[in-house]
Structure formats: structure tokens, C-alpha cells
Amino acid sequence: GAGVSQSPSNKVTEKGKDVELRCDPISGHTALYWYRQSLGQGLEFLIYFQGNSAPDKSGLPSDRFSAERTGGSVSTLTIQRTQQEDSAVYLCASSPPGQHGTQYFGPGTRLLVL
Amino acid sequence: TQLLEQSPQFLSIQEGENLTVYCNSSSVFSSLQWYRQEPGEGPVLLVTVVTGGEVKKLKRLTFQFGDARKDSSLHITAAQPGDTGLYLCAGPGAGSYQLTFGKGTKLSVIP
Numbered sequence: 001g002a003g004v005s006q007s008p009s010n011k012v013t014e015k016g017k018d019v020e021l022r023c024d025p026i027s028g029h030t031a032l033y034w035y036r037q038s039l040g041q042g043l044e045f046l047i048y049f050q051g052n053s054a055p056d057k058s059g060l061p062s063d064r065f066s067a068e069r070t071g072g073s074v075s076t077l078t079i080q081r082t083q084q085e086d087s088a089v090y091l092c093a094s095s096p097p098g099q100h101g102t103q104y105f106g107p108g109t110r111l112l113v114l
Numbered sequence: 115t116q117l118l119e120q121s122p123q124f125l126s127i128q129e130g131e132n133l134t135v136y137c138n139s140s141s142v143f144s145s146l147q148w149y150r151q152e153p154g155e156g157p158v159l160l161v162t163v164v165t166g167g168e169v170k171k172l173k174r175l176t177f178q179f180g181d182a183r184k185d186s187s188l189h190i191t192a193a194q195p196g197d198t199g200l201y202l203c204a205g206p207g208a209g210s211y212q213l214t215f216g217k218g219t220k221l222s223v224i225p
Contacts, residue, residue: 004156031211042118042215043157045207056209091156100211101145105156 002026004106006092012112013082021077021109023092031095032075033103034067038088046090049075082113116141118203118216126222130192135219137203138185144206146186147213148177151200193223 005024013019025032034046045059049069060066064082069075079086089110093103119138127133137146145164149157161170163179163186170177174197176189190197200218207214 033212035215040217042202042217043204043213045212045214048209048211050211056212058208059212093156101147101162101206101213102159103213105158107155 004092004094004104006090006106006109008109009107010110010112012114014114015084016081018078018080019082019111021079021090021111023075023077023106025073025075025092025094026096026104028096029094029104030072030097031100032069033093033095034075034077035091035093036061036088037091037108043091046077079111082111084113087111087113116143116205116207116214118205118214120201120203120216120219122219123217124220124222126224127193129194129223129225132189132191133193133221134187134189135201135221136185136187137216139205140184142183144183146179146183147204148186148188149202149204151202151218152198157200157202190221193221195223195225197221198223 007022030051032049035043037043047067048056064080067077089108091108093105095103121136147162148160151157161177166181166183168179174191178187200220202215202218204213204215
């Protein structure tokens with residue numbers, strides 16, 4: 001079956017612009033995660049969605065970052081007023097019900113803020 | 115915050131050589147995972163170890179979880195160019211569902 005898909009694969013934007021990153025999880029996976037991978041750094045947890053429960057936003061680095069998940073499936077990560085330090089690879093993952101330790105990652109969106 | 119330290123940061127070896135990379139922490143983890151990430155792709159789960167002292171083998175890859183569950187190692191026998199990639203270890207983070215990752219070991223296997 002299809003894996004986790006993300007779009008766009010690459011995004012170049014100017015400082016101060018807003019960007020939207022999309023994640024389409026594996027069908028049937030109830031949990032969805034966003035991570036950020038900066039150059040030379042490990043993956044940094046951003047936000048977690050589980051079914052219809054309130055998301056865990058504890059990893060979002062500032063109030064310029066927000067995310068939503070519509071209909072328990074597709075998720076959108078929005079970064080407002082982008083800054084150069086936001087440049088990174090944004091990875092989305094999903095996991096089957098009850099298997100948080102088994103996360104399937106998408107290919108990521110490479111964001112470059114000029 | 116539980117931290118995972120990986121070493122070495124970079125490793126370049128010839129095809130056919132053996133290698134070991136390490137993942138260490140001062141904290142005890144209930145489990146540890148190893149991922150491989152290739153350029154332009156997301157990480158792919160290789161293995162999960164859950165029992166102290168556990169050894170798991172995946173073809174030419176051998177994974178070991180330390181007895182105290184604070185460290186893990188990945189040994190590759192007779193490395194091949196297809197083994198090239200970024201090897202990441204990860205364990206449960208602050209929430210039971212999120213993962214905390216090390217910074218990875220970037221492996222290059224030269225033909």
C-alpha cells in the first residue's frame with residue numbers, strides 16, 4: 001500500500017512569508033506526528049495528533065507554528081512569518097492504532113527561507 | 115530531557131570492512147530503535163530492542179541493547195555501498211508516543 005506522502009517536496013520562500021506543508025498519512029493510521037530535522041541535528045518532535053483527541057503541541061518552537069488535522073487524516077503544518085532559522089526538513093510520520101513505537105515516515109518537505 | 119549521544123558522527127570505510135556505531139545515554143530507556151535515512155528520504159525503522167542484553171540480527175546488521183538499557187550498538191559486517199546512509203537511534207521521549215532521536219552517524223561505504 002501507499003506510504004506517508006508529503007507535499008511539496010521542496011519549498012523556497014522569502015523571509016516573512018507564510019508556508020503550508022501537507023502530510024497524508026497511511027490509511028488506517030490513527031496517530032500522526034510532525035518532526036523537524038535541521039542540518040546537523042537529530043529529529044525534533046513538533047506535534048502529535050491521535051484520533052479526535054486534542055493534539056500535543058508541546059514541541060512547537062513558537063506561536064508562528066500551528067498544525068491541524070482534518071477528518072482524522074490529512075494534516076497541514078503552517079509556519080507564519082517565516083524566519084531563516086525555520087529552514088529545515090519537516091518530516092511527518094504516522095503509526096497504526098496502539099503502536100506508537102512503530103512510526104512510518106514520509107520523505108519530508110525541504111524548506112529553505114531566504 | 116533524555117538525550118541520546120551517537121558516535122562517531124561521521125564514518126567512511128571501504129567496501130568489505132566491518133564497523134560499529136554507538137548510541138549512549140545517561141538515562142534508562144524502555145526500548146531503543148535504529149533507523150536508516152537515505153538522502154531525500156525519511157527514516158526507515160530497522161529494529162526495536164526492548165530487553166537489556168538483547169541481540170538482534172538483520173542480515174549483516176547486528177544490534178545490541180546494553181544490559182542497563184542505557185546504550186545500544188549497531189555492528190555491520192562486510193559493509194556494502196548500499197549500507198551508506200544516516201543511522202539514527204531513537205527512544206521514547208517525554209510523552210509515551212513521541213520519539214527522541216540522536217543526531218545520527220553518517221556512514222559512507224566506498225566501493
